[in-house]
Amino acid sequence: MKEKLLTKEDLAEDHKKAVRGNTKTTREDWLAEAQRVLIEEGVDRVKVDRLANKLNVTRGGFYWFFKNRQDLLDILLANWKDSKNDPLTHTLKGKNKTPLDPLVRFIFTTIRERSYSPALDSAMRDWARTSNKTRRAVDLVDNRRISVLAKVYQGLGYEEEEAFIRARIQYFHQVGYYAMGVHESHEQRLHYLPIYFKQLTGFDLPKEALQGFMEE
Structure with a gap:
C-alpha cells in the first residue's frame, strides 16, 4: 500500500x-x-x-x-557502512605499545558489545538477503575489516597470504559466533578467551591485558 x-x-x-x-x-x-x-x-x-x-x-x-x-x-x-562509524576498524587502528595490542582490542571490543553492536551487524546481514545494495555494503564492510586485520597479522611477522587467511578465520569466527546464536555467560567467555586467542592468533594472550579487561 x-x-x-x-x-x-x-x-x-x-x-x-x-x-x-x-x-x-x-x-x-x-x-x-x-x-x-x-x-x-x-x-x-x-x-x-x-x-x-x-x-x-x-x-x-x-x-x-x-x-x-x-x-x-x-x-x-x-x-553503518561509513568507516568513521565502524568500531572494529577503529579499534584495530589505535595506538599500540606492542604488535598484539590491536588484536587484544579487537577481541575485547566484540566481547564488551559497547561501541560495537553485533545485533546491528546481524540485522544488516539479514537485510542483505533481500537487497543487492545492502549486500554490496555488507561486502564492503567485511572486506575492509578483514583487510585491516590482515595488516595487523603482517605486523606480527606472518607472510601476506597467511596473514590474510588468519584475518579471515578470526573474522569469520566472530561473525559465526553471533550468527549461530551462541549463548555463554560473560564468565564463560572470559574463561575460554586465552584459548581462543592462542588458536586464532598463534600467540598467548598477555596476562596483563586479560587482567585489565576483567577489572573494568
Whole structure:
C-alpha cells in the first residue's frame, strides 16, 4: 500500500504536533527508532507510520527530515557502512605499545558489545538477503575489516597470504559466533578467551591485558 502524500499544510500542522513532552522529535530520534526496529523486527517493519506511533508523534514530522522511507533506509545503511562509524576498524587502528595490542582490542571490543553492536551487524546481514545494495555494503564492510586485520597479522611477522587467511578465520569466527546464536555467560567467555586467542592468533594472550579487561 502506497503512503498517503501530505500537503505542505499537513506537514506544517503535523510538525507542530510532533512533540513529546516539551521536546520535539529530531532527525536522530527517527534514525535511532528506525535502527531499533531494524534490529528487533527486520527491515520490512521499518515503516513511517509504525515509527511515528512508537515515537508518539504524527507521521508528518518525519518528512521534515527525510524525503521518504527509502531515504531513511539509505541513511541507516550509509551510517553503518561509513568507516568513521565502524568500531572494529577503529579499534584495530589505535595506538599500540606492542604488535598484539590491536588484536587484544579487537577481541575485547566484540566481547564488551559497547561501541560495537553485533545485533546491528546481524540485522544488516539479514537485510542483505533481500537487497543487492545492502549486500554490496555488507561486502564492503567485511572486506575492509578483514583487510585491516590482515595488516595487523603482517605486523606480527606472518607472510601476506597467511596473514590474510588468519584475518579471515578470526573474522569469520566472530561473525559465526553471533550468527549461530551462541549463548555463554560473560564468565564463560572470559574463561575460554586465552584459548581462543592462542588458536586464532598463534600467540598467548598477555596476562596483563586479560587482567585489565576483567577489572573494568
